[in-house]
Amino acid sequence: MRSVAIPPNYGYRSVDRELTIDPYEAKIVRKIFDLYMTEDMGATSVAVYLNEEGYLKKEDGGENQRPFTYDFIVNVLDNPIYCGKLIFGRRTNKKGPDGKILKPDPKHAVTAQGVHETILTEEEWNAVQEKRELLSKKNYELDDPDRISLLSGLVKCPMCGSGMVHIKNKRINRNHGGYYKTIHYYACNNSRKSNGMTCTFRHTYNQEKIDGSVFETIGRLTSTPEYKSAVTANLQNQATVEQLEEALKQKRKELRKEELQNRKLGEQLDGLDVLADDYESVYDRILREIDEGYDRIEETERKIRSIMRKLESLRQGVKASENIEKMLKHFTKLYQHMSCQERRDMYRLFIDHIEVLPETRKDGKMLKSISFKFSTAYGEDGLTPEGDTEDDICFTLDCTKQELTKAEAKATYAELKKYILDTYSTKVSSLYIAQIKRKYGIDMGANYNLAADPEKHVPTCPAAKEQIIIDALKHFRMLDPSVEMVPNSEVVANEG
Numbered sequence: 001m002r003s004v005a006i007p008p009n010y011g012y013r014s015v016d017r018e019l020t021i022d023p024y025e026a027k028i029v030r031k032i033f034d035l036y037m038t039e040d041m042g043a044t045s046v047a048v049y050l051n052e053e054g055y056l057k058k059e060d061g062g063e064n065q066r067p068f069t070y071d072f073i074v075n076v077l078d079n080p081i082y083c084g085k086l087i088f089g090r091r092t093n094k095k096g097p098d099g100k101i102l103k104p105d106p107k108h109a110v111t112a113q114g115v116h117e118t119i120l121t122e123e124e125w126n127a128v129q130e131k132r133e134l135l136s137k138k139n140y141e142l143d144d145p146d147r148i149s150l151l152s153g154l155v156k157c158p159m160c161g162s163g164m165v166h167i168k169n170k171r172i173n174r175n176h177g178g179y180y181k182t183i184h185y186y187a188c189n190n191s192r193k194s195n196g197m198t199c200t201f202r203h204t205y206n207q208e209k210i211d212g213s214v215f216e217t218i219g220r221l222t223s224t225p226e227y228k229s230a231v232t233a234n235l236q237n238q239a240t241v242e243q244l245e246e247a248l249k250q251k252r253k254e255l256r257k258e259e260l261q262n263r264k265l266g267e268q269l270d271g272l273d274v275l276a277d278d279y280e281s282v283y284d285r286i287l288r289e290i291d292e293g294y295d296r297i298e299e300t301e302r303k304i305r306s307i308m309r310k311l312e313s314l315r316q317g318v319k320a321s322e323n324i325e326k327m328l329k330h331f332t333k334l335y336q337h338m339s340c341q342e343r344r345d346m347y348r349l350f351i352d353h354i355e356v357l358p359e360t361r362k363d364g365k366m367l368k369s370i371s372f373k374f375s376t377a378y379g380e381d382g383l384t385p386e387g388d389t390e391d392d393i394c395f396t397l398d399c400t401k402q403e404l405t406k407a408e409a410k411a412t413y414a415e416l417k418k419y420i421l422d423t424y425s426t427k428v429s430s431l432y433i434a435q436i437k438r439k440y441g442i443d444m445g446a447n448y449n450l451a452a453d454p455e456k457h458v459p460t461c462p463a464a465k466e467q468i469i470i471d472a473l474k475h476f477r478m479l480d481p482s483v484e485m486v487p488n489s490e491v492v493a494n495e496g
Protein backbone atom coordinates (compact mmCIF):
# COMPACT_ATOMS: atom_id res chain seq x y z
CA MET A 1 0.00 0.00 0.00
CA ARG A 2 1.40 3.39 -1.01
CA SER A 3 1.54 5.70 1.93
CA VAL A 4 0.19 8.78 0.22
CA ALA A 5 -2.03 10.90 2.39
CA ILE A 6 -5.32 11.01 0.53
CA PRO A 7 -7.08 14.37 0.63
CA PRO A 8 -10.53 14.33 2.18
CA ASN A 9 -13.07 13.60 -0.55
CA TYR A 10 -16.76 14.00 -0.06
CA GLY A 11 -18.50 10.63 -0.38
CA TYR A 12 -15.60 8.69 1.03
CA ARG A 13 -14.02 8.03 4.36
CA SER A 14 -10.38 7.31 4.80
CA VAL A 15 -9.93 4.21 6.97
CA ASP A 16 -6.38 3.01 7.53
CA ARG A 17 -5.29 5.07 4.50
CA GLU A 18 -7.84 3.31 2.32
CA LEU A 19 -10.89 4.93 0.82
CA THR A 20 -14.22 3.41 1.70
CA ILE A 21 -17.63 4.63 0.62
CA ASP A 22 -19.67 6.73 3.02
CA PRO A 23 -23.17 5.46 2.11
CA TYR A 24 -25.01 8.67 2.97
CA GLU A 25 -22.59 11.04 1.22
CA ALA A 26 -22.30 8.72 -1.78
CA LYS A 27 -26.07 9.03 -2.25
CA ILE A 28 -25.74 12.83 -2.26
CA VAL A 29 -22.94 12.64 -4.81
CA ARG A 30 -25.07 10.43 -7.06
CA LYS A 31 -27.96 12.89 -6.66
CA ILE A 32 -25.75 15.84 -7.65
CA PHE A 33 -24.61 14.11 -10.84
CA ASP A 34 -28.17 13.05 -11.70
CA LEU A 35 -29.54 16.56 -11.24
CA TYR A 36 -26.74 18.00 -13.33
CA MET A 37 -26.97 15.51 -16.18
CA THR A 38 -30.41 13.86 -16.23
CA GLU A 39 -32.34 16.90 -15.01
CA ASP A 40 -30.00 19.23 -16.92
CA MET A 41 -29.65 21.72 -14.07
CA GLY A 42 -26.79 24.18 -13.70
CA ALA A 43 -24.44 23.91 -10.71
CA THR A 44 -26.16 26.81 -8.92
CA SER A 45 -29.60 25.29 -9.48
CA VAL A 46 -28.38 21.99 -8.07
CA ALA A 47 -27.26 23.78 -4.91
CA VAL A 48 -30.55 25.67 -4.61
CA TYR A 49 -32.54 22.48 -5.21
CA LEU A 50 -30.70 20.46 -2.56
CA ASN A 51 -31.08 23.23 0.02
CA GLU A 52 -34.73 23.76 -0.73
CA GLU A 53 -35.53 20.05 -0.61
CA GLY A 54 -33.85 19.85 2.79
CA TYR A 55 -30.89 17.68 1.84
CA LEU A 56 -28.02 17.79 4.34
CA LYS A 57 -24.34 17.58 3.56
CA LYS A 58 -23.58 15.42 6.58
CA GLU A 59 -25.95 12.77 7.85
CA ASP A 60 -25.18 13.51 11.51
CA GLY A 61 -24.35 17.19 11.08
CA GLY A 62 -27.56 18.40 12.69
CA GLU A 63 -29.04 21.82 12.12
CA ASN A 64 -25.93 23.95 12.02
CA GLN A 65 -24.24 22.54 8.96
CA ARG A 66 -23.41 24.74 6.01
CA PRO A 67 -25.78 24.70 3.01
CA PHE A 68 -24.79 23.45 -0.42
CA THR A 69 -23.03 26.12 -2.49
CA TYR A 70 -22.02 26.57 -6.11
CA ASP A 71 -18.37 25.97 -5.18
CA PHE A 72 -19.19 22.75 -3.37
CA ILE A 73 -21.24 21.36 -6.28
CA VAL A 74 -18.54 22.26 -8.80
CA ASN A 75 -15.91 20.62 -6.63
CA VAL A 76 -17.92 17.41 -6.58
CA LEU A 77 -18.63 17.53 -10.32
CA ASP A 78 -14.96 17.99 -11.17
CA ASN A 79 -13.54 15.36 -8.86
CA PRO A 80 -12.50 12.24 -10.81
CA ILE A 81 -12.38 10.23 -7.60
CA TYR A 82 -15.99 9.17 -8.24
CA CYS A 83 -15.00 7.25 -11.35
CA GLY A 84 -12.03 5.62 -9.69
CA LYS A 85 -9.19 8.12 -10.21
CA LEU A 86 -7.11 9.86 -7.64
CA ILE A 87 -5.80 13.26 -8.41
CA PHE A 88 -3.08 15.21 -6.64
CA GLY A 89 -2.50 18.94 -6.84
CA ARG A 90 -6.15 19.50 -7.68
CA ARG A 91 -6.87 22.33 -5.33
CA THR A 92 -6.40 25.95 -6.27
CA ASN A 93 -7.32 29.29 -4.80
CA LYS A 94 -7.15 31.24 -8.04
CA LYS A 95 -10.33 33.14 -8.83
CA GLY A 96 -11.82 34.07 -12.19
CA PRO A 97 -13.27 37.47 -13.16
CA ASP A 98 -16.61 36.46 -11.65
CA GLY A 99 -14.98 35.82 -8.27
CA LYS A 100 -15.52 32.08 -8.49
CA ILE A 101 -12.69 29.62 -7.92
CA LEU A 102 -11.12 28.69 -11.23
CA LYS A 103 -10.72 25.14 -12.38
CA PRO A 104 -7.09 24.22 -11.84
CA ASP A 105 -4.91 23.58 -14.81
CA PRO A 106 -4.99 19.79 -15.30
CA LYS A 107 -1.37 19.98 -16.50
CA HIS A 108 -0.31 20.67 -12.91
CA ALA A 109 -2.31 17.81 -11.44
CA VAL A 110 -1.26 14.19 -11.32
CA THR A 111 -3.88 11.52 -11.85
CA ALA A 112 -3.49 7.96 -10.67
CA GLN A 113 -5.76 4.98 -10.89
CA GLY A 114 -7.16 4.25 -7.43
CA VAL A 115 -8.32 0.98 -5.98
CA HIS A 116 -11.41 2.32 -4.28
CA GLU A 117 -15.05 1.57 -5.04
CA THR A 118 -16.53 3.94 -7.63
CA ILE A 119 -19.80 5.89 -7.56
CA LEU A 120 -19.91 6.69 -11.30
CA THR A 121 -18.70 5.00 -14.47
CA GLU A 122 -15.91 6.70 -16.37
CA GLU A 123 -18.34 7.45 -19.25
CA GLU A 124 -20.70 9.21 -16.87
CA TRP A 125 -17.92 11.32 -15.42
CA ASN A 126 -16.60 12.24 -18.87
CA ALA A 127 -20.07 13.33 -20.00
CA VAL A 128 -20.25 15.67 -17.01
CA GLN A 129 -16.87 17.16 -17.88
CA GLU A 130 -18.04 17.81 -21.43
CA LYS A 131 -21.04 19.72 -20.17
CA ARG A 132 -18.88 21.64 -17.69
CA GLU A 133 -16.48 22.63 -20.47
CA LEU A 134 -19.29 23.78 -22.74
CA LEU A 135 -20.92 25.94 -20.09
CA SER A 136 -17.71 27.56 -18.91
CA LYS A 137 -16.85 28.54 -22.48
CA LYS A 138 -20.25 30.13 -22.84
CA ASN A 139 -19.74 32.15 -19.67
CA TYR A 140 -16.48 33.64 -20.80
CA GLU A 141 -17.59 34.77 -24.21
CA LEU A 142 -17.68 38.50 -23.61
CA ASP A 143 -17.85 41.30 -26.14
CA ASP A 144 -15.25 43.26 -24.29
CA PRO A 145 -13.13 41.15 -21.99
CA ASP A 146 -12.10 44.24 -20.00
CA ARG A 147 -15.65 45.28 -19.37
CA ILE A 148 -16.75 44.74 -15.80
CA SER A 149 -20.11 45.72 -14.36
CA LEU A 150 -19.29 48.47 -11.88
CA LEU A 151 -22.14 48.09 -9.44
CA SER A 152 -23.02 44.38 -9.62
CA GLY A 153 -23.98 43.16 -6.18
CA LEU A 154 -24.23 46.69 -4.80
CA VAL A 155 -27.54 47.33 -6.55
CA LYS A 156 -30.20 45.38 -4.67
CA CYS A 157 -33.31 43.71 -6.06
CA PRO A 158 -36.39 45.72 -4.90
CA MET A 159 -38.27 42.48 -4.31
CA CYS A 160 -35.92 39.97 -2.70
CA GLY A 161 -33.05 42.24 -1.67
CA SER A 162 -30.31 40.12 -3.22
CA GLY A 163 -27.56 41.70 -5.32
CA MET A 164 -28.37 42.39 -8.95
CA VAL A 165 -26.00 41.08 -11.60
CA HIS A 166 -25.08 41.76 -15.20
CA ILE A 167 -27.10 40.59 -18.18
CA LYS A 168 -26.79 41.86 -21.73
CA ASN A 169 -28.82 42.20 -24.83
CA LYS A 170 -27.24 42.01 -28.23
CA ARG A 171 -29.59 42.29 -31.19
CA ILE A 172 -29.03 42.21 -34.91
CA ASN A 173 -29.82 45.50 -36.59
CA ARG A 174 -31.90 44.29 -39.52
CA ASN A 175 -32.26 47.67 -41.21
CA HIS A 176 -28.62 48.56 -41.51
CA GLY A 177 -26.72 45.31 -41.13
CA GLY A 178 -24.38 44.54 -38.28
CA TYR A 179 -25.37 44.72 -34.64
CA TYR A 180 -27.08 47.24 -32.47
CA LYS A 181 -24.93 48.47 -29.64
CA THR A 182 -24.91 45.78 -26.94
CA ILE A 183 -26.92 47.02 -23.99
CA HIS A 184 -25.95 45.93 -20.50
CA TYR A 185 -28.44 45.63 -17.68
CA TYR A 186 -28.64 44.86 -13.98
CA ALA A 187 -31.08 42.03 -13.22
CA CYS A 188 -31.98 40.14 -10.06
CA ASN A 189 -29.64 37.19 -9.64
CA ASN A 190 -32.39 35.10 -8.06
CA SER A 191 -34.80 35.62 -10.93
CA ARG A 192 -32.47 33.95 -13.41
CA LYS A 193 -33.34 30.53 -14.74
CA SER A 194 -29.98 29.13 -13.72
CA ASN A 195 -30.66 30.11 -10.13
CA GLY A 196 -34.00 28.37 -9.90
CA MET A 197 -36.03 31.59 -10.36
CA THR A 198 -36.62 31.96 -6.64
CA CYS A 199 -37.51 35.65 -7.19
CA THR A 200 -40.23 36.82 -9.57
CA PHE A 201 -38.79 40.30 -10.17
CA ARG A 202 -38.29 40.70 -13.92
CA HIS A 203 -37.58 44.42 -14.36
CA THR A 204 -34.04 45.20 -15.52
CA TYR A 205 -32.05 48.42 -15.27
CA ASN A 206 -29.88 49.91 -17.99
CA GLN A 207 -26.32 49.88 -16.62
CA GLU A 208 -25.24 52.98 -18.50
CA LYS A 209 -28.06 54.91 -16.86
CA ILE A 210 -27.58 53.52 -13.34
CA ASP A 211 -23.76 53.84 -13.46
CA GLY A 212 -23.91 57.37 -14.86
CA SER A 213 -26.56 58.40 -12.40
CA VAL A 214 -24.61 57.09 -9.39
CA PHE A 215 -21.49 58.92 -10.59
CA GLU A 216 -23.41 62.20 -11.01
CA THR A 217 -25.03 61.78 -7.61
CA ILE A 218 -21.64 61.32 -5.98
CA GLY A 219 -20.44 64.48 -7.70
CA ARG A 220 -23.00 66.56 -5.86
CA LEU A 221 -23.19 64.50 -2.67
CA THR A 222 -21.43 66.96 -0.36
CA SER A 223 -24.11 69.60 -0.90
CA THR A 224 -26.96 67.33 0.20
CA PRO A 225 -28.58 67.72 3.66
CA GLU A 226 -28.06 63.99 4.35
CA TYR A 227 -24.30 64.34 3.94
CA LYS A 228 -24.13 67.53 5.97
CA SER A 229 -26.03 66.15 8.94
CA ALA A 230 -23.98 62.91 8.90
CA VAL A 231 -20.65 64.74 9.16
CA THR A 232 -22.02 67.17 11.77
CA ALA A 233 -23.21 64.23 13.90
CA ASN A 234 -19.78 62.66 13.58
CA LEU A 235 -18.13 65.88 14.73
CA GLN A 236 -20.39 66.11 17.76
CA ASN A 237 -19.78 62.51 18.77
CA GLN A 238 -16.03 62.89 18.50
CA ALA A 239 -14.05 62.13 21.64
CA THR A 240 -12.12 64.96 23.29
CA VAL A 241 -8.33 65.12 23.39
CA GLU A 242 -8.41 64.13 27.09
CA GLN A 243 -10.61 61.09 26.39
CA LEU A 244 -8.35 59.94 23.58
CA GLU A 245 -5.20 60.40 25.68
CA GLU A 246 -6.76 58.31 28.44
CA ALA A 247 -7.76 55.59 25.96
CA LEU A 248 -4.24 55.57 24.55
CA LYS A 249 -2.76 55.09 28.04
CA GLN A 250 -5.09 52.14 28.66
CA LYS A 251 -4.25 50.47 25.37
CA ARG A 252 -0.51 50.83 25.92
CA LYS A 253 -0.90 49.21 29.34
CA GLU A 254 -2.86 46.37 27.72
CA LEU A 255 -0.15 45.90 25.11
CA ARG A 256 2.59 45.59 27.74
CA LYS A 257 0.52 42.96 29.60
CA GLU A 258 -0.07 40.95 26.44
CA GLU A 259 3.61 41.02 25.50
CA LEU A 260 4.65 39.91 28.96
CA GLN A 261 2.17 37.05 28.88
CA ASN A 262 3.47 35.79 25.53
CA ARG A 263 7.04 35.95 26.80
CA LYS A 264 6.04 33.78 29.75
CA LEU A 265 4.35 31.27 27.49
CA GLY A 266 7.47 31.11 25.38
CA GLU A 267 9.57 30.28 28.45
CA GLN A 268 7.05 27.60 29.44
CA LEU A 269 7.35 26.06 26.01
CA ASP A 270 11.14 25.95 26.24
CA GLY A 271 10.97 24.32 29.65
CA LEU A 272 8.66 21.44 28.74
CA ASP A 273 9.73 17.89 29.54
CA VAL A 274 10.16 16.23 26.17
CA LEU A 275 9.76 12.77 27.65
CA ALA A 276 6.50 13.47 29.46
CA ASP A 277 3.43 11.48 28.27
CA ASP A 278 1.40 14.57 27.52
CA TYR A 279 4.30 16.47 25.95
CA GLU A 280 2.68 16.80 22.51
CA SER A 281 -0.74 17.91 23.71
CA VAL A 282 0.71 20.45 26.16
CA TYR A 283 3.10 21.73 23.49
CA ASP A 284 0.18 22.21 21.05
CA ARG A 285 -1.93 23.97 23.66
CA ILE A 286 0.80 26.46 24.58
CA LEU A 287 1.61 27.10 20.94
CA ARG A 288 -2.04 27.85 20.28
CA GLU A 289 -2.14 30.27 23.23
CA ILE A 290 0.95 32.05 21.90
CA ASP A 291 -0.66 32.41 18.46
CA GLU A 292 -3.80 33.82 20.01
CA GLY A 293 -1.65 36.19 22.04
CA TYR A 294 0.02 37.50 18.89
CA ASP A 295 -3.38 38.09 17.30
CA ARG A 296 -4.39 40.14 20.35
CA ILE A 297 -1.14 42.09 20.28
CA GLU A 298 -1.64 42.94 16.62
CA GLU A 299 -5.18 44.14 17.27
CA THR A 300 -4.07 46.29 20.21
CA GLU A 301 -1.26 47.81 18.13
CA ARG A 302 -3.75 48.63 15.40
CA LYS A 303 -6.04 50.25 17.96
CA ILE A 304 -3.15 52.37 19.29
CA ARG A 305 -2.26 53.58 15.78
CA SER A 306 -5.88 54.49 15.17
CA ILE A 307 -6.17 56.49 18.42
CA MET A 308 -2.90 58.30 17.66
CA ARG A 309 -4.18 59.25 14.24
CA LYS A 310 -7.42 60.57 15.70
CA LEU A 311 -5.48 62.59 18.26
CA GLU A 312 -3.32 64.09 15.57
CA SER A 313 -6.32 65.11 13.45
CA LEU A 314 -8.01 66.59 16.51
CA ARG A 315 -4.93 68.60 17.49
CA GLN A 316 -4.51 69.87 13.95
CA GLY A 317 -8.22 70.63 13.68
CA VAL A 318 -8.71 68.37 10.62
CA LYS A 319 -12.31 67.25 10.29
CA ALA A 320 -13.44 63.93 8.83
CA SER A 321 -15.56 65.87 6.35
CA GLU A 322 -12.42 67.47 4.89
CA ASN A 323 -10.90 64.03 4.37
CA ILE A 324 -14.05 62.74 2.69
CA GLU A 325 -14.36 65.77 0.44
CA LYS A 326 -10.73 65.48 -0.58
CA MET A 327 -11.22 61.78 -1.34
CA LEU A 328 -14.35 62.41 -3.43
CA LYS A 329 -12.67 65.17 -5.40
CA HIS A 330 -9.75 62.85 -6.02
CA PHE A 331 -12.06 60.03 -7.05
CA THR A 332 -14.07 62.07 -9.56
CA LYS A 333 -10.88 63.54 -11.02
CA LEU A 334 -9.16 60.16 -11.39
CA TYR A 335 -12.29 58.35 -12.57
CA GLN A 336 -11.60 58.89 -16.28
CA HIS A 337 -8.17 57.36 -15.93
CA MET A 338 -9.23 54.34 -13.88
CA SER A 339 -9.76 50.86 -15.30
CA CYS A 340 -13.15 49.20 -14.87
CA GLN A 341 -11.74 47.06 -12.10
CA GLU A 342 -10.36 50.09 -10.24
CA ARG A 343 -13.68 51.90 -10.47
CA ARG A 344 -15.50 48.84 -9.25
CA ASP A 345 -13.12 48.46 -6.30
CA MET A 346 -13.31 52.15 -5.44
CA TYR A 347 -17.11 52.17 -5.31
CA ARG A 348 -17.02 49.28 -2.88
CA LEU A 349 -14.86 51.30 -0.51
CA PHE A 350 -17.55 53.86 0.19
CA ILE A 351 -20.88 52.53 -1.09
CA ASP A 352 -22.62 49.95 1.05
CA HIS A 353 -25.60 49.34 -1.21
CA ILE A 354 -27.88 50.97 -3.77
CA GLU A 355 -31.65 50.70 -3.89
CA VAL A 356 -33.56 51.15 -7.13
CA LEU A 357 -37.21 51.96 -7.72
CA PRO A 358 -39.23 48.84 -8.60
CA GLU A 359 -40.53 50.71 -11.63
CA THR A 360 -38.80 53.52 -13.48
CA ARG A 361 -40.55 56.79 -12.58
CA LYS A 362 -42.32 58.68 -15.36
CA ASP A 363 -39.51 61.22 -15.67
CA GLY A 364 -36.91 58.44 -15.91
CA LYS A 365 -35.83 58.31 -12.24
CA MET A 366 -34.45 54.89 -11.37
CA LEU A 367 -32.39 55.39 -8.22
CA LYS A 368 -34.19 55.18 -4.90
CA SER A 369 -31.33 55.59 -2.47
CA ILE A 370 -27.60 55.12 -2.01
CA SER A 371 -26.19 54.01 1.35
CA PHE A 372 -22.69 55.30 1.99
CA LYS A 373 -19.99 54.26 4.42
CA PHE A 374 -17.13 56.74 4.50
CA SER A 375 -13.94 56.36 6.43
CA THR A 376 -12.94 59.23 8.73
CA ALA A 377 -9.38 59.15 7.38
CA TYR A 378 -7.70 58.25 4.11
CA GLY A 379 -4.16 57.06 3.42
CA GLU A 380 -1.39 58.82 1.55
CA ASP A 381 -2.97 58.16 -1.86
CA GLY A 382 -6.03 60.05 -0.65
CA LEU A 383 -8.27 57.14 -1.62
CA THR A 384 -7.61 54.16 0.67
CA PRO A 385 -9.67 54.22 3.87
CA GLU A 386 -7.51 54.25 6.96
CA GLY A 387 -9.96 55.17 9.68
CA ASP A 388 -11.25 52.66 12.21
CA THR A 389 -14.24 50.92 10.58
CA GLU A 390 -16.27 51.42 13.76
CA ASP A 391 -15.93 55.19 13.26
CA ASP A 392 -17.20 55.03 9.67
CA ILE A 393 -19.65 57.74 8.70
CA CYS A 394 -22.71 55.89 7.41
CA PHE A 395 -25.84 57.44 5.97
CA THR A 396 -28.42 56.91 3.26
CA LEU A 397 -29.12 59.45 0.56
CA ASP A 398 -32.72 59.61 -0.62
CA CYS A 399 -32.32 59.92 -4.39
CA THR A 400 -36.04 60.35 -5.08
CA LYS A 401 -35.81 63.88 -3.62
CA GLN A 402 -32.75 64.65 -5.70
CA GLU A 403 -32.89 66.38 -9.04
CA LEU A 404 -33.09 63.94 -11.95
CA THR A 405 -29.60 63.05 -13.15
CA LYS A 406 -28.63 63.54 -16.78
CA ALA A 407 -27.98 59.82 -17.08
CA GLU A 408 -31.50 59.01 -15.93
CA ALA A 409 -33.05 61.65 -18.15
CA LYS A 410 -31.20 60.39 -21.22
CA ALA A 411 -33.59 58.75 -23.66
CA THR A 412 -33.13 55.67 -25.81
CA TYR A 413 -33.90 55.79 -29.51
CA ALA A 414 -37.30 54.22 -28.87
CA GLU A 415 -38.07 56.83 -26.20
CA LEU A 416 -36.98 59.70 -28.47
CA LYS A 417 -39.15 58.40 -31.31
CA LYS A 418 -42.15 57.97 -29.02
CA TYR A 419 -41.74 61.48 -27.60
CA ILE A 420 -41.52 62.97 -31.11
CA LEU A 421 -44.56 61.04 -32.28
CA ASP A 422 -46.59 62.07 -29.20
CA THR A 423 -45.54 65.72 -29.31
CA TYR A 424 -45.24 66.47 -33.04
CA SER A 425 -47.33 63.64 -34.52
CA THR A 426 -44.51 62.78 -36.87
CA LYS A 427 -42.12 59.88 -37.28
CA VAL A 428 -38.35 60.13 -37.45
CA SER A 429 -35.92 57.33 -38.25
CA SER A 430 -33.11 56.14 -36.00
CA LEU A 431 -30.74 57.07 -38.81
CA TYR A 432 -31.82 60.73 -38.62
CA ILE A 433 -31.56 60.76 -34.82
CA ALA A 434 -28.07 59.26 -35.09
CA GLN A 435 -27.08 61.91 -37.66
CA ILE A 436 -28.25 64.74 -35.45
CA LYS A 437 -26.64 63.28 -32.35
CA ARG A 438 -23.34 62.99 -34.20
CA LYS A 439 -23.67 66.47 -35.66
CA TYR A 440 -24.07 68.01 -32.19
CA GLY A 441 -21.37 65.92 -30.60
CA ILE A 442 -23.45 63.58 -28.44
CA ASP A 443 -21.32 60.61 -27.53
CA MET A 444 -22.04 57.38 -29.38
CA GLY A 445 -20.35 54.03 -29.80
CA ALA A 446 -18.22 53.52 -32.90
CA ASN A 447 -20.14 52.45 -36.03
CA TYR A 448 -23.35 52.55 -34.11
CA ASN A 449 -26.18 52.80 -36.60
CA LEU A 450 -23.90 53.74 -39.45
CA ALA A 451 -25.09 52.50 -42.81
CA ALA A 452 -23.64 49.09 -43.60
CA ASP A 453 -22.25 50.17 -46.97
CA PRO A 454 -20.33 53.46 -46.75
CA GLU A 455 -20.60 53.92 -50.53
CA LYS A 456 -24.36 53.70 -50.42
CA HIS A 457 -26.25 56.98 -50.56
CA VAL A 458 -27.32 58.01 -47.09
CA PRO A 459 -30.34 60.32 -46.86
CA THR A 460 -29.72 63.55 -44.97
CA CYS A 461 -32.11 64.60 -42.25
CA PRO A 462 -34.34 67.43 -43.51
CA ALA A 463 -34.11 70.70 -41.58
CA ALA A 464 -37.67 70.53 -40.21
CA LYS A 465 -37.01 67.11 -38.68
CA GLU A 466 -33.63 68.25 -37.42
CA GLN A 467 -35.33 70.98 -35.42
CA ILE A 468 -37.79 68.48 -33.94
CA ILE A 469 -35.00 66.07 -32.98
CA ILE A 470 -33.04 68.93 -31.39
CA ASP A 471 -36.11 69.85 -29.31
CA ALA A 472 -36.54 66.23 -28.23
CA LEU A 473 -32.85 65.94 -27.26
CA LYS A 474 -33.20 69.10 -25.18
CA HIS A 475 -36.32 67.69 -23.55
CA PHE A 476 -34.32 64.68 -22.35
CA ARG A 477 -31.47 66.98 -21.31
CA MET A 478 -29.13 65.35 -23.81
CA LEU A 479 -28.49 68.75 -25.39
CA ASP A 480 -28.00 72.04 -23.62
CA PRO A 481 -31.03 74.39 -23.94
CA SER A 482 -28.75 77.07 -25.41
CA VAL A 483 -27.77 74.94 -28.43
CA GLU A 484 -29.16 76.28 -31.69
CA MET A 485 -29.60 74.61 -35.03
CA VAL A 486 -26.61 74.91 -37.33
CA PRO A 487 -27.21 74.86 -41.12
CA ASN A 488 -25.48 71.90 -42.73
CA SER A 489 -23.30 74.12 -44.93
CA GLU A 490 -21.58 75.45 -41.79
CA VAL A 491 -20.75 72.07 -40.32
CA VAL A 492 -17.08 71.20 -40.57
CA ALA A 493 -16.68 67.58 -41.54
CA ASN A 494 -14.86 65.69 -38.80
CA GLU A 495 -14.80 62.25 -40.31
CA GLY A 496 -11.89 59.90 -39.86
Ligand SMILES: [Zn+2]
Binds near residue numbers: 199200201
Ligand atom coordinates in the same frame (compact mmCIF):
# COMPACT_ATOMS: atom_id res chain seq x y z
ZN1 LIG B 1 -35.00 39.46 -6.62
